[in-house]
Amino acid sequence: MSTLTLAARDSNTMIRRQLKRLVRYPSMTIQLIITPVILLILFVYVFGGALGNGLGGGSGGGRGAYVNYVVPGILLMAAATAATGTAVMVATDMTEGIIARFRTMRISRASVLTGHVVGSVIQQLLGMAVLVGIALAIGFRPNATALEWLAAVALLTLFVVAITWLSVALGLNSSSPEAASNAPMPLILLPFLGSGFVPTDSMPTALRWFAEYQPFTPIMETVRGLLLGTPIGNSATIATAWCAGIAVVSYLWAKNTFGKA
Template sequence: MSTLTLAARDSSTMIRRQLKGLIRYPSMTIQLVITPVILLLVFVYVFGGTLGAGLGGGRDVYVNYVVPGILLMAVATAATGTAVMVATDMNEGIIARFRTMRIWRPAVLTGHVVGAVIQQLLGMAVLIGVALAMGFSPDATALEWLAATGLLTLFVVAITWLSVALGLKSPTPEAASNAPMPLILLPFLGSGFVPTDSMPTVLRWFAEYQPFTPIMETVRGLLLGTPIGNSGYIALAWCVGLAAVSYLWAKNIFDKA
């Protein structure tokens, strides 16, 4: 059997393992879907009137503004679940057992990554559906929707590889649950909930140059027609760079474990 055939077979097996795990233990998936929906409801219906007024409208304006930030926050929240699952596998000895078998070594990590990406894309689809019911009104063309979906998928892949690396690095699942927490703050410390020009100078500088802001601005521009400028190129660079560095980091940790 060729290396390519072995890799494809073992990767598909590990992907099925992850998907079956999500089906058998749906509580984490449900939590990761519901939490961003609750945040969307709170920000639109509790704060949306006031924050929307600052944007020159009301809740109907604010729901359009806040959706990209909630989407990225959903990805950051899901990173916690991925890190915990990877750390659990490492601590329960299943990885050591896999290593005694004749399988393609990277297939274990591939299963975690692909399973998490599918889970997160389904969660974002639910979130967008709820947002549309709340008045989210994108005017994007089919091509713009495709571009926004591609960028979000690339972002999900990058964050997932980072969460896999954090899970591998964490000594326990409990430690892994805390490692990705700073990611959840980045939409707040960017343009996710308010424009960066409303922030104090130092915070505005950080907000404009951190990785989440250009991604949110690009998604917002693609779906709602706001100016994108050079945010698209910066967003792609951040996603590709983060994915590459995180993959190499995870691979290095896994090979040495």
């Protein structure tokens, strides 16, 4: 078999390893799904009435307006939360000796990282699907066409790939699984410090500047525009550039670190 065929076979084996790990140890997967769901319900039913009334722009106000507004931010937060689990699994593999054993075997080195990335992407997309289903049940009412849904899913998938490679790099550079669990924490805060929960024009000047120029905001604005018909402007281009840039830099960082380990 060719080198490419062997690499594909080994990658498939590593992907199945990751998926079996998720099935055998479901507690982390459940936690990563439940946490964004709890936040969604909390913000919609506890804060949604007041925050929804403050949205303006002809949205009608109230919880109905706010659940439509907040879902894109919760989706990105779900991916950022899942990055913690990916970083922990990578750090666990690096510190428990399994990587050393893999190196004694005739397998593609790249397949180890591929397994982590693809397994995590599948986990995150399934978690997002569950989150959207619950959002629909509590009042989320997108008006997107099939093409707009496809574009939103494509952008979210690109974001998930980027954030997963970043979490893999963070896990590889962590000294222990405990340290890896803290490394992606700033990512979870970025939707709060962007347009995820309130419009940026309601923020103080310095915070508004940060919120408008950090990577999560154009992604949330693009998803919100595609699903709900709000103006997108140049957010789609900026969002795609951020996702592609994070993915490429994180991949190179992870590849370089793994090669030296």
